[in-house]
Structure formats: C-alpha cells, structure tokens
Amino acid sequence: MKEHAVLVVGATSSIVRAIAVQMAQQGASLHLAARDAQEVERIAQDLSIRYQVPVSWSLVEACEYELHADLVQKAQTSMGHLDGVVIGLGELGDQQQAQVDFTHAQRIIHSNYTGVASILTHAANHLEQQGRGFIIAISSVAGDRGRQSNYVYGSAKGALSLFLQGLRNRLAKSGVHVLTVKPGFVNTKMTFGKPGLFLVADPEDVATAVLKAWRQQKNIVYTPWFWWGIMTIIRSIPEGIFKKMNL
C-alpha cells in the first residue's frame, strides 16, 4: 500500500471511511471527496494525525457531472499521481416514497448509479491510459435481485454492478483491476435501528475483507462472505415463486 495514491469518493460513509483508514494505516496517500465539507475535513484530519500520511480533500456532488473530470484531476495534482479509486456513493432512500414520488426515485438512481458511473468514466480513462491501477466500488447485494422492499435502490446498485462488470472486461487489457464490493447488512446509519436485521457486520470487518479481496485481485467480493451463499439462493428462486414472496 505504501506509495499508493488513492482517490476516495464518498469518504464520509462508514464503509468507505473504514477502507480509507486501513489504506492510510498501510501508508497510502489519500484524496478524500464527499458532499459534506465539515465531515470530510474531520475525517481527513483524523487520518493524517493517526497515520501520518498526506491526506487532502475536496467536495463532490454525485449529480454535478460536469465537475467530475475536475475531481480526478484534483486528486492527481494534490497527490502527484493516482493509482486507484475507492468509491461508495449513494443513499438508500425510502422505497415507499420512491414509488409515489419519482423525484425521490430519481435521486436514488442518480446518487447510486449515474453519479458513480460519471466519476468512474473519468477515473477509468486515466487509469487505462497509465496502464495500471485499481477501482474498488461499493455496490450492494440489493443489486443482485429486484425485491419489492427496495427495488429502486436495488436497480441502481444492479446497474452499477453491470457497469463495473463491463468496465472490468475493458480494463483487464490495460492492467487495471476492478473490484465490485457487495456488502450485506453492515452496521451503519443506513441499517441502525432497522428492526429484524440479522448478521450485521461492522464497517471495519467489511474493510478488512475488501482489502484482502483487493490484494488477491478478486473481481467480486460479498461481505461478510456468507452473503455470497445467501444471494446465490435468492437468485436461484424461480421468478414464478419469487414474485409471490415478501422479500
């Protein structure tokens, strides 16, 4: 990890922050980007105090597409070079509201998918050109199958997973590693207080699994690992039966 320069987008999310922590711990330089200035600044200060690595930051909005090329440029300038991108953007939103209010649905789709696709387009071109690097993107198990309880969010994450799959296919030729992360339930503000949640993992454990998968050059990682099994079962249920279930 030493001498790696990484752009971390969505740095204020607990999963992405935990990944940034472990990268800083291993000596990486970071450029953090998020929407909330106060918050991203605090995290940048924390990382640079604890791990004594260079940490810079800037603001990013998922839907301000015209500024995304700038972001990649800024990261490169402030760190001197760019070896990889960690990106985890988007909000869960409210499925009920998204069903009756398309503006809300649109916001979920844009923040989880379109915005990420836009940033990754610029980042991918840069990494492809330099002929090495990596992309670690946080998708979700929710993108593996559409379910009535969260299909708007799920569709955005599903689209992201497909985008990453295609990107991996394209960038493999230039030595750029694309890792799709599919977390199950993680102990974050997204899940806090939600009733009936089981098998909840801590962001730190998710980060450890992500870094391990990254070192092993994995393509897709479910975290915690047993979600691979759960999703395999959920995906294999015939649609005729699935549509009658309450998931």
Added chain:
Amino acid sequence: MSQPGLPTLDASLCGWGRYPVIQGTVQRPEKASSFAKLIENDPGETLLAQGSARSYGDAAINSKGYTILTERMNRMLSFDEQTGRLRAEAGVTMQEVLETFVPRGWFPAVTPGTKYITLGGAVAFDVHGKNHHQDGAFSRHLHSLKILLASGDIVDCSAQHNPDLFWATVGGMGLTGIIQEVEFSLRRIETAYINSISIKAQNLYEAVSLFDKYESQYQYSVAWIDCLASGKHLGRSLMSFGNHASLEQLSPGRRVKPLQITHKKRVKIPFDFPAQLLNRYTMGCFNQAYFARQRAQEVQSVVDYDTFFYPLDFLQAWNRLYGKRGFVQYQCVFPLETSQSALVQMLQLCSQAGRGSFLAVLKRLGPQEGWLSFPMEGYTLALDMPVQPGLWKFLDRLDRLTIEFGGRVYLAKDARLGSDAFRAMYRDYPKWLAVKSRVDPDNRFTSNLAQRLQIEPVHERVGV
C-alpha cells in the same frame, strides 16, 4: 421546523457493573451535522451521552429519553507536535490515543485503570489515575471543551472562557450537555515502559507510611489491599510505585525500539460465572495467594505501560466474573486528617461482614478540581462486590461511615447512593446546580443516576 431525527433503537442498557439493567432508546450520530441537530430534532425529549459505558452503575444510561452513543464521533482533529496538545471528538478512546501517540513518544497526562474509556467519559467523570497525588485529575490537563447545550448551541469553554460551564462539565456526569470535542495535553515519554517497584506492607499503617515515604519520589502509586485480612494484618497491601522509564533503564533488547510494546493477547471470559463462586472463602484464598505470590519484601521491575496501567484490560468482559446479577464498586475517599481511622473502621466492617473484594484498591489522592469531581486530598478505597442479598444495607452503613468522616463516594462507580447522602458528600453541589439550572433549565440532560439522586434544575421566581 424540526428535521426528521436520527433512527432510534430500543435496547437493554447498563454500565460495566451490569447493575442496574434498564430498557432504553438509543441514537447514534455519525456526523457532526447530525450531532448538531440532536436537540432540535426531538424537542422535549431528554438526552444523555454514553461513551463506552465503562462507568459501573447508572451514570451513562437514561431510561426516560434517549441515550446518545458517541462511539462513531471519534475523529482526532488536531495535534501539536511541539506541545503535545490533542483536540479530538469525545468518542475517541484512550486506547486509540495510546496506539497513536505512544510510538511517537507521548503519553496521556492522566489515565484511569482501563484504556477502554472515551475522552468524553474522562471529562464527564473527571477521571483520575495512579498519579493524582502529583498530577491531579484529567481536568488539570484539559484546555478546552466544545459542548452541545440544551439551547441547541455548540459552545466552547475552558478555565478562562466560560469557566462556570467548564467546571460544571468537568465531573458533571454529562448533565450539562453533550461533549463534542475535548482538547487536552499529552506528556513526553522516552520509553513505553514503567520503572516500578512492588512492596509488601503488612498492615494499613505500613501502607500509609509507604505512600507518605514515596509520594514525591514516584509519579505513580497504588496499593492492592486485602480487605479480608484482620487483626494485626488489617489492611495488608501489595503496593506498586512507578515512574516512566528512561532509555538507560531499559534492557539492551528493549532499547532498540523503546516506544514499541507487544500487546498481550486478550482472554475473553466466555460466560457469566455463577455468583456463588465468589464468597468469603474463595476470595480469602485468592487474596492469600495473591499476597503470597510475591516472596520478597521489595521487587523492582521494568514493565510495559499496558501491564502497569491496565492489568485487567487483557481480561475481556471480566465483569462476567461477578455473575448475572452484576456487581457494584464502592469507591470512597476520606480527607487526609480522618483517613486512617476511617479506613480502619471500614476495613473492620468489611472483614467482619466477610464482604471482601478481589480487587480492593487503596490510593493517595490530591486536591479536588471540579465541583462534582470525586478526588479530595486524602485516601481512596475501592471495593468490588457482587450484587447479593444484604448488600444494599451493608453499603448504607459504609455511606454513614463515609459521611461521618467527611468523605464521599465516586459517582462513576455508584449505582445505589441515596440523594441525601449524595448532598452530604458533595458540598459544592449547590454551586454546580446553579450552573446546571442556568444552562439546562428544562432538564434536557438527565441519567438514571441523576434521577436517583434527584439532580434537577431549580427555578428561581423572577418577577411576576
């Protein structure tokens, strides 16, 4: 208009002693922006911050409103390499401070006997360590605080700026507001080791005279006391003194990396021990063995800071040793003038009643800091006791003794003190209450401890 609040979670809550256990509702802010809205989000609800819930009783739980978990508000915000001043969010733990700064040659100026506390907790209880007789409590090394008040404002305070709020918050058990940021000093160290001596004292008089003798020579001092011993052995102790070791005091092997230590693997207590396991006979045997373990009168050694300061931390969930019903720690302090006679009477009571403790601790303290800060110039005794029939009556007797001798009990450990006894012990409470009434007139910040001790703002009638 109020914003939709943070998600809530209903949970069983308790302190380290696992008595009492209450049903409460928790919230967990993760961002400064959601922290700032805690007040306006839920007008009318009461709040209480909880750090890592290492206080023993009911000081960090609130069954009447929300208990606010500060664990994710744990960012370090600035550090001055010249002066060792650290500004951090209140949810940062002492363990994180140690892991970050010991390898760079800095050590917290004051640390209690566990490193799993948060900085917010260190302020709210104005914690003391083995160096209180020399260096005072945590508050003496505190430069400033940022606090979320009942008004919804986040304000700065220090001994110079807003001093009333500062001194009411230090030791104020979270009842003046929610601490957001803490700025305090670390001290320079050459090594991560402590040069220590361990001395046997055959009775209380010997122990006290050893404290007197070594008080100026050693920065850290503490005694493990056998509270079941009686007669001429009453108060026999194993005393431990120490100073930060210099580079020359280390063995050549350790000198290579003087600021690195190898952390011991933590052992986890896997289940609740049966409460009957702890009785006067098993404790008597344990104490006998513990005291006899050290053969020589005096043993000198250089130990790493973890071993010296946090001997119990390597036993994960050691509170399970006391069984399902939990335990309380009775920690009291007596003024210097009355200490000896008070301690003799208290130890006699314990030894007669057979209510001992594995971990009885005796320690010399220096003068008081905040209005509700526990320390006072004198001696403090701490006894761990499992919750058993007859315990409350016994502790009431200890309370009467404590008050009679002008002492007080430590609220961070307390789960059962009465409100009158509290007022008799904390003489500066009216001064504290005046500030509480001013900054939190509607009692937005309360805890089960505060409710038990009937701590609430008073309203003076002004005009018509």
